[in-house]
Amino acid sequence: MNYPNPNYSYHILTYGCQMNVRDSEIISGLLVQKGYFEQPDAEKADLVIFNTCSVRHSAENKVYSKLGEYTKLKKSNPDMIVAFGGCMAQLPDVIKKVKKLGVDIVFGTHNLHEIPRLIDEFRETNKKVVKVWQQHGEVIEDLPSHRKAGLSAFVNIMYGCNNFCSYCIVPYTRGRERSRHPRDIMAEVEQLAASGFKEVTFLGQNVNSFGKGLSDEYDFADLLMLADKAAGLDRIRFMTSHPKDMSDKLIDTIANGEKLCEHIHVPLQAGSNRVLQRMNRGYTREHYLELVGKMRDRIPGVAITSDLIVGFPGETEDDFEETLDMVEKVSFDAAFTFLYSIRSGTKAAGLDDQIDLAAKKNRLLRLNELQYSIAAELNRTLEGTIQEVLVEGPSKTDEGKLTARTRSNRIVIFSGPGDLIGKLINVKIIKGKTFSLFGETVQDTL
Numbered sequence: 001m002n003y004p005n006p007n008y009s010y011h012i013l014t015y016g017c018q019m020n021v022r023d024s025e026i027i028s029g030l031l032v033q034k035g036y037f038e039q040p041d042a043e044k045a046d047l048v049i050f051n052t053c054s055v056r057h058s059a060e061n062k063v064y065s066k067l068g069e070y071t072k073l074k075k076s077n078p079d080m081i082v083a084f085g086g087c088m089a090q091l092p093d094v095i096k097k098v099k100k101l102g103v104d105i106v107f108g109t110h111n112l113h114e115i116p117r118l119i120d121e122f123r124e125t126n127k128k129v130v131k132v133w134q135q136h137g138e139v140i141e142d143l144p145s146h147r148k149a150g151l152s153a154f155v156n157i158m159y160g161c162n163n164f165c166s167y168c169i170v171p172y173t174r175g176r177e178r179s180r181h182p183r184d185i186m187a188e189v190e191q192l193a194a195s196g197f198k199e200v201t202f203l204g205q206n207v208n209s210f211g212k213g214l215s216d217e218y219d220f221a222d223l224l225m226l227a228d229k230a231a232g233l234d235r236i237r238f239m240t241s242h243p244k245d246m247s248d249k250l251i252d253t254i255a256n257g258e259k260l261c262e263h264i265h266v267p268l269q270a271g272s273n274r275v276l277q278r279m280n281r282g283y284t285r286e287h288y289l290e291l292v293g294k295m296r297d298r299i300p301g302v303a304i305t306s307d308l309i310v311g312f313p314g315e316t317e318d319d320f321e322e323t324l325d326m327v328e329k330v331s332f333d334a335a336f337t338f339l340y341s342i343r344s345g346t347k348a349a350g351l352d353d354q355i356d357l358a359a360k361k362n363r364l365l366r367l368n369e370l371q372y373s374i375a376a377e378l379n380r381t382l383e384g385t386i387q388e389v390l391v392e393g394p395s396k397t398d399e400g401k402l403t404a405r406t407r408s409n410r411i412v413i414f415s416g417p418g419d420l421i422g423k424l425i426n427v428k429i430i431k432g433k434t435f436s437l438f439g440e441t442v443q444d445t446l
Contacts (some may be wrong), residue, residue: 009039009046015063016053018203018239019174020086022154024051024413027085027112029144034116035379038146043073045080046120052086054169054343060088064101071102081122085112085213087173089132093344099128108132109174113140136175137158141184151392151422152199153192157185157223162212163242165269166347167340170205177205177212182223193232198390198422202227202238206282208245221253228257229377234390234424235259235407235428239267240307244282246291255298258278262299263333266291267307271326272319275312280347285326292330294308303333303408310367311340311360313351320363327370333378333408335371339364372434379432380409386442387412389427 010031014024027036027049039045048070053059068086073305074080083105088094090108098106105118110133122129139159145415147153160175161168164232195225202223204210220238227236241250243266254260267296273284295302310320310329327335339360344351389404389412396403397413402420404412404427413436420441427439 009435010036011042011045013051014051028146034146047081049083052088054087082416090173106130110136153197157202158204169343199235206242221250239265261407263303265305305334308337309353314353376434382429414439
């Protein structure tokens with residue numbers, strides 16, 4: 001292996017979801033293993049890697065804007081290597097474009113483990129290297145990982161997606177569903193717990209379909225039951241759950257788990273059955289409401305969060321009103337809301353009844369107003385209650401205070417000594433606002 005100068009540095013620019021964050025940790029691990037060191041200042045790095053997202057047009061624009069800055073930077077620092085990977089790199093039109101923008105190396109989501117070799121090839125030949133697998137291979141285990149110090153860690157349990165929602169590019173950039181074996185997942189979880197991590201979040205495009213492709217009959221509920229017994233961990237989270245695959249067994253498992261947090265992110269996307277059908281979501285509003293009823297009945301204090309898209313092609317005002325109606329009926333604890341974004345190559349991109357931008361923005365504004373009012377009201381109902389929180393560190397908005405997180409994934413700001421960081425404590429909620437809670441300690445630790 002061609003090891004670099006020990007002063008050779010790298011910087012990774014990560015865009016998009018938690019899966020990309022986890023991929024960047026693996027890329028970083030591969031580079032550290034090769035002898036590189038991480039440079040916090042990207043402009044001073046010898047190697048800059050773009051790990052990109054293609055879920056929305058706005059995400060791609062951010063990448064191109066930043067890439068333009070580094071194209072200019074390379075003119076004054078020609079020895080800088082720029083590598084481009086992630087979901088955008090899986091798209092042929094993107095590959096053609098970035099090759100003209102000063103990118104030296106292009107790699108995809110399926111072959112990020114090849115990065116050290118691709119870098120060596122570029123340094124030896126000084127010619128652009130483009131290696132993007134269009135088809136995924138087997139799940140590769142035992143790749144090195146370089147995680148930031150902290151309390152919480154992401155753990156991939158599966159890759160890819162089989163759902164082909166009509167608006168979504170992910171099945172084309174991440175491939176078909178492949179599950180990791182439970183023994184490999186648990187080995188990673190146990191190693192994280194031994195390293196001092198207090199919380200893990202299981203990641204998958206649809207965790208509810210975990211188990212497909214395994215030789216043994218095993219589902220997501222089985223994995224959660226196994227993880228709930230892991231020594232050293234305080235909390236287990238997961239995302240994302242698809243409504244069409246959520247089982248009674250899974251709901252009961254969450255209800256009975258000791259470490260399984262009472263927070264379920266289960267994207268609704270739209271409240272109109274007509275729109276849901278055009279999105280190819282595989283469920284109805286009635287089915288979703290039935291699921292919500294089960295979760296609320298069986299999991300005391302459960303927080304239900306969602307993704308919501310406005311302005312999907314053909315969405316009428318009546319359709320949008322049905323989304324508002326569902327938001328009111330469900331009372332989401334929080335929601336990520338988006339304008340529909342055309343993704344070339346998806347079925348929805350070819351629909352001829354696209355909604356104009358002004359109408360989409362108006363609907364997003366109205367949706368957010370409703371959701372924010374519901375979130376604020378739900379948070380106010382917690383005033384006076386005692387909540388178990390995991391103290392994460394100094395508050396980003398007030399360095400004199402600490403920030404913590406409830407089991408239901410709410411942020412709590414409070415005053416306390418720094419030695420509480422990393423501990424579970426009880427906090428009394430004094431004030432509930434739209435995006436956070438404010439409290440005071442009632443005892444030091446649990």
